[in-house]
Structure formats: C-alpha cells, structure tokens
Amino acid sequence: MASPSNVAPSAGGTGHFKRTVGFYGLMFISLGSIIGSGWLLGALNAAKVAGPASLISWVLAAAMLAVLALIHAELGAAYPVAGGTARFPLFAFGRVAGFIAGWSSWIQAVAIAPIEVEASLAYLDNIPWVKDNLNLLNEDGTLTGSGFGWATLLMVIFTVVNIVGVKLLSESNTITVLWKTAVPLLTVVVLVPLSFHGANFSxxxxxxxxxxxxxxxxxxxxxxxxxxxFEQCIQLAAEAAQPKKDLSRAVLVAMGIGAIVYILLEIAFIGSLDPAALVKGWADPIAKGDFGPYATLAIAAGASWLAYILYVDAFVSPAGTGLIYVGTSARLTYALGRDKQIPSAFGKLNVRGVPLWSIILAFVIGEASFAPFPSWSQLVSVVTSATAVMYAFAPVSLAALRRQDPDRERPYLTPLPAILAPLGFVCANLIIYWSGWDVNYQIGYAIVAGLVVFAITRAFQKPETRSKLDLKAAQWIVPWFAGLILLGYLGRYNLDAKSPSLNLLPDGIDVLVVAAWSLIVFYWAVACARPTEEVVAAVEEEQFELANQPEINTA
Known part of the structure; x- marks a missing residue:
C-alpha cells in the first residue's frame, strides 16, 4: 500500500482528507444521526398502528439493524473510504451496482436534513409565542414564507459548519449529542414514577x-x-484518525445506546398515556394537534418544566441530525463524483480537505425539498425504504469481498458471517417490503432517474476514460428489486389508498416468501461478484483514502 508521501490528492482536486476525528467524534456522529426527530414522533406513530405491541416493533427493529450494524462495522474498518456505503458494492460488483447503492444512499441522506429542519420548525410552531409572531407553518403543515426563511437559515448554518471542516462538525455535534441523549433519558426518569399505568399495556x-x-x-x-x-460515521471514514481501530467500535456503541434509549422511551410513552384515552382503542392516544407527545404527557403528569425542556430539544435534536446529514450526504456525493458516476466536479476536495461542491449540492437539494410535501410519516416511509435498499447492499458486499478479497486486513470480524450476512440481507428486504409497495415503486422511479444521470455523465466522458460497467456482476439487481415490488403489490402494506396493494399474501406467509426470495438473490449476487484481481484492483485505486495519513488530532 502506498505510503503517506505517495498518496495522491483527490481526483482533479488540490486537497486531501484530514484524519482528525477520533473514536468519540465518530461515535457521536452515528449516535447524533440516530437520535433526531424520530424519538419525538416514532413512539406515537408506532402505538397508533401496533398498540402496546409497538414495544415489540422497537425490539425487532433494534435486532434487525444490529445485524446490519455488525456487517457495516467490518466493512467500514476494512475499507475506510469516504461514502463507504457507495464504495463497498462498487468494489464487489462494479460501477452499476456501486452507483445504484450510492444513489440510494444519497437519496436518503440528502432528504433527511430538510425533514429534520421541518420537524424542528413544526415543533416550535406549537409554542404560542412562536406561532403568533413567526407564523412558521400553514394549516396543512407546509412552510410559510417566514418558515421557509428560517428553514433556509438553518440550512445555511449547517452548510457553513460543514465547509469549515469535519473537525468543527465533529466538535459541535458532540456537544449537541450529549444534550440529545440526556433529554430522552430524563424524560423516562421523570414520566415513569409520576404517571406510569401498567394497565395500559393491555x-x-x-x-x-x-x-x-x-x-x-x-x-x-x-x-x-x-x-x-448507525452507518453515518462510516461515510466519514476517510477523515477518521484511526479508522481500523475506531470505526467498528463507534458503529456498535452508537447502535447499542440508541436502541436502549428508544426502547425505554416506548415503555415510558405507553405507560404514561391517560387510560381514558385508550378506552376506544389506539387511534388517538394523544389529542390531535399535539405534535409533541412527550411534552403533552409531561404537562399531564404535572412536570411542566420538562415540557419546556422538550420543546427546546424538539428543535435541537432534529437540527443536530440535519447538520450531520448535510456532511454525510456530501461525502456520498463525493464518492459518486470521485468514481466518475456523476460529474467529476463533485469528486474534488478543496485545500481544506472538504468536498465543497458536494456540500453546496446538499444545500441546494435541501432548499428544493422545502416545497410542499405530504405528512412526516409518509416522508419517513420513503426515506426508510431508500435506507433499507442501501443497507441491503452491505451483506452481499461483505460475503463477496470476504471471498474475493480474502487477504485484506480486517480489524473487526462480523461474528458468524455465514449466518449473519444472509440474515442481514433478509432483514433489509423485509424493511423494504413493510414500507409498502406504493413507496417502493416510487423508489424504483428514483433509481431509474439516477441511472439517467449516470448515463448522461458517461456520455460526456471521453471513451478512453470510461470504466467498464460490470453488467454481469450486477445482473441480479434489477430482478431483485422488481421481485420486491411485485411481492409488495401482492402483499398488504401500503399508505396510499389511491394505489392499493392486492392483499393476497397472508400475514406470516408474506414474511416467509420475502425471506425465501431474499436468500435466492443473496447467493445469486455473491456468485456474480467480480473476479479477485478486479476487486483488488478496484480497492487499490482508493489508496489515496486507504493510506494511513499522519494523525493530526485524535481527540
């Protein structure tokens, strides 16, 4: 591997990534991504459709994502490159697979910052003084002119912090995450002794x-x-001070803390509801219009002071997550640009080691995303499905890279890979299926739109600079996703009444069918991986990022 003195700068750029982020910075990047607007709304939405069994939903999700976290931990430590979720499939399956994985990663990452900003403003708009003087939201929940101005200001702040550099991003995020973690735990500690009703669970x-x-x-x-x-610190792997030592630990610790916090919150939420509100069922466990369910519960429990803290956190938590995703979506854009899958300008770094144009693109897309949108829940379903598509590429990449690149140093090893890799692929596919067929065919449209961008980019490249597409290695992708969309249409999960599914697959049977299809595709995909020499050559192309650059600051 090249020594630091031989490391080339980013393609076409003048700078290189600076390895300044230590373990705690990496861990807080992932934990800050996990604790956002989801903790303020997730419990309420889950309880409405699952009742007390929503607790099982949280445990199940934590278990499924823990499997995927173990897989990402190995990949991130073995291949510490920027925008890793886009690069691992590229190493294993070539340009087309890498682009589809990267595009799916980018779709979810670039959408989250504006979602979190709107969630922040929506919470603030519930405060009478804010509503009367700032008027942030229209009656239908979309942004007013004033709301758009404040949303833009937040996006500008996120953008400036990211342009200054990853060290400022890490340090500012660390302070925010300490607050974001303390407030949910404080909520549990206060609500449980004051207003816990065990009978609510039945x-x-x-x-x-x-x-x-x-x-x-x-x-x-x-x-x-x-x-x-949990994977967000992996997107910043090229800026980790000690990636082989810290990345896997950061992923697993952040995932563990996040899962514990959310499960405790769901217990506190269900137990603190007014039993009278549940007599007629779980359709409206909290009064309509109460956008901040925990604040409502705190007031009912006589802890009005906690409600004020929750309203502050309702701004801080989503805003902190939005800050992170502006940075990580920029690293994904950088990865796609560096690999010449989108215009190469986005694959350049400035002299500060920052992907400037990629950060600016994240800002522009974020601004465009403030156009009128449907409900938070519907947006979340789209982002969840896109994220699951991204996650699905990791297990097949792990199995393929272990087989085709066996001599690579792997500082962390996923336990029981022969079991957890296919299981992880099944978990990701089930999340996609449960998102609803109406959501997934829209994701399909978005992937097709991305492939158009990919084709146009290649059309403007000189023939001698175009890398081969590796279509043979990617032959499994279209049948895989088409099969999931078909199973979704035959199933019974969709949010849009205008595009109903057929409801032909019974509950339980549908899970088995999706799992069977997933396993067929998994072993097919691994068999399609590129030959060892091509995989090794693809990895070696990234020596610029994989080389152990001098540590600048490990704090």
Missing part, C-alpha cells in the same frame, strides 16, 4: 390489538427511521 384491545400486521406496519412509520443512522 388496554384498547389487549397487548397486540392489531396482531403481527400492526407490529410490522409500525416499522416503516418511524421506528426504523429513528434507529437508522
């Missing part, structure tokens, strides 16, 4: 009033969205 139709269908339906309505984000 009220409104029993513990599982909507059966397994409700448990599964809750996952894409905010549960998975809340817990996702």
């Amino acid at each position: 009220a409104g139709g029993g513990f599982m009033p909507f059966g397994l269908h409700g448990v599964f339906q809750a996952l894409p309505l905010g549960v998975v969205f809340a817990l996702q984000g």
Whole structure:
C-alpha cells in the first residue's frame, strides 16, 4: 500500500482528507444521526398502528439493524473510504451496482436534513409565542414564507459548519449529542414514577390489538427511521484518525445506546398515556394537534418544566441530525463524483480537505425539498425504504469481498458471517417490503432517474476514460428489486389508498416468501461478484483514502 508521501490528492482536486476525528467524534456522529426527530414522533406513530405491541416493533427493529450494524462495522474498518456505503458494492460488483447503492444512499441522506429542519420548525410552531409572531407553518403543515426563511437559515448554518471542516462538525455535534441523549433519558426518569399505568399495556384491545400486521406496519412509520443512522460515521471514514481501530467500535456503541434509549422511551410513552384515552382503542392516544407527545404527557403528569425542556430539544435534536446529514450526504456525493458516476466536479476536495461542491449540492437539494410535501410519516416511509435498499447492499458486499478479497486486513470480524450476512440481507428486504409497495415503486422511479444521470455523465466522458460497467456482476439487481415490488403489490402494506396493494399474501406467509426470495438473490449476487484481481484492483485505486495519513488530532 502506498505510503503517506505517495498518496495522491483527490481526483482533479488540490486537497486531501484530514484524519482528525477520533473514536468519540465518530461515535457521536452515528449516535447524533440516530437520535433526531424520530424519538419525538416514532413512539406515537408506532402505538397508533401496533398498540402496546409497538414495544415489540422497537425490539425487532433494534435486532434487525444490529445485524446490519455488525456487517457495516467490518466493512467500514476494512475499507475506510469516504461514502463507504457507495464504495463497498462498487468494489464487489462494479460501477452499476456501486452507483445504484450510492444513489440510494444519497437519496436518503440528502432528504433527511430538510425533514429534520421541518420537524424542528413544526415543533416550535406549537409554542404560542412562536406561532403568533413567526407564523412558521400553514394549516396543512407546509412552510410559510417566514418558515421557509428560517428553514433556509438553518440550512445555511449547517452548510457553513460543514465547509469549515469535519473537525468543527465533529466538535459541535458532540456537544449537541450529549444534550440529545440526556433529554430522552430524563424524560423516562421523570414520566415513569409520576404517571406510569401498567394497565395500559393491555388496554384498547389487549397487548397486540392489531396482531403481527400492526407490529410490522409500525416499522416503516418511524421506528426504523429513528434507529437508522448507525452507518453515518462510516461515510466519514476517510477523515477518521484511526479508522481500523475506531470505526467498528463507534458503529456498535452508537447502535447499542440508541436502541436502549428508544426502547425505554416506548415503555415510558405507553405507560404514561391517560387510560381514558385508550378506552376506544389506539387511534388517538394523544389529542390531535399535539405534535409533541412527550411534552403533552409531561404537562399531564404535572412536570411542566420538562415540557419546556422538550420543546427546546424538539428543535435541537432534529437540527443536530440535519447538520450531520448535510456532511454525510456530501461525502456520498463525493464518492459518486470521485468514481466518475456523476460529474467529476463533485469528486474534488478543496485545500481544506472538504468536498465543497458536494456540500453546496446538499444545500441546494435541501432548499428544493422545502416545497410542499405530504405528512412526516409518509416522508419517513420513503426515506426508510431508500435506507433499507442501501443497507441491503452491505451483506452481499461483505460475503463477496470476504471471498474475493480474502487477504485484506480486517480489524473487526462480523461474528458468524455465514449466518449473519444472509440474515442481514433478509432483514433489509423485509424493511423494504413493510414500507409498502406504493413507496417502493416510487423508489424504483428514483433509481431509474439516477441511472439517467449516470448515463448522461458517461456520455460526456471521453471513451478512453470510461470504466467498464460490470453488467454481469450486477445482473441480479434489477430482478431483485422488481421481485420486491411485485411481492409488495401482492402483499398488504401500503399508505396510499389511491394505489392499493392486492392483499393476497397472508400475514406470516408474506414474511416467509420475502425471506425465501431474499436468500435466492443473496447467493445469486455473491456468485456474480467480480473476479479477485478486479476487486483488488478496484480497492487499490482508493489508496489515496486507504493510506494511513499522519494523525493530526485524535481527540
């Protein structure tokens, strides 16, 4: 491997990434991505469709994402490159697979910052003084002119922090995450002794009033969205001070803390509800219009002071997550640009080691995303599905890279890979399926749109500079996703009444069918991986990022 003195700068750029982020910075990047608007709304949305069994939804999601976190931990430590979720499939399956994985990663990452900003403003708009003087939201929940101005200001701040450099991003995020973690835990500590009703766990139709269908339906309505984000430190791997030592630990610790916090919050939420509100079921456990359910529960419990803290956190938590995703979406854009899958200008770094044009693009897309949108829940379902598509590429990449690149140093090893890799692929596919077929065919459209961008980019490249497409290695991707969309159409999960699914697959049977299809595709995909020499050559192209650059600051 090249020594630091021989490391080339970013393609066409003048700078190089600076390895300044240590373990705690990396861990807080992932934990800050996990704790955002999801903790403020996820429990309510899950309870509406699953009742007390929403607790199972959180445990199930935590277990499924823990499997995927173990897989990402090995990949991130073995291949510490910027925008890793886009690069691992590229190494294993070539340009087309790498682009589809990277594009899916980018779709979810670039959408989250504006979602979190709007969530922040929506919470603030519930404060009477803010509503009367700033008027942030229209009656339908979309931004007013004033709201758009404040949203833009937040996006500008996020952009400036990211342009200054990853060290400022890491340091500012660390302070925010300490607050973001303390407030949910404080909420649990206060609500449980003041207003806990154990009978709520069997009220409104029993513990599982909507059966397994409700448990599964809750996952894409905010549960998975809340817990996702553990992989975000991997997107910054090229800026980690000691990536081989710290990345895997950061992923696993952040995932563990996030899962514990969310499960405790769901217990506190269900137990603190007014039993009278559950007599007629779980459709409206909190009064309509109360956008901040925990603040409402705090006031009812006589802890009005906690409600004020929650309203502050309702701004801080989503805003902090938005800050992170501006940075990580820029690293994904950089990865796509560096690999010449989109215009190469986005694959350049400035003299500060920052992907400037990629950060600016994240700002522009974020601004465009403030156009009128449907509900938070519907947006979350789309982002959850796109994230699951990104996650699905990791298990097949792990199995393929272990086989085709066996001599690579792997500082962290996923336990029981022969079991967890296919299981991880099944988990990701089930999340996609539960998101609903109406969401997934839209994701399909977005991937097709991305491929158009990919084709146009290649059309403007000189023939001698175009890398081969590796279509043979990617032959499994279209049948895989088409099969998932078809299974979704035959199933019973969709949010849009205008595009109903056929409801032909019974609950339970549908899970088995999706799992069977997933396993068929998994072993097919691994068999399609590029030859060892091509995989090794693709990895070696990234010596600029893989080389152990001098440590500048490990704090």
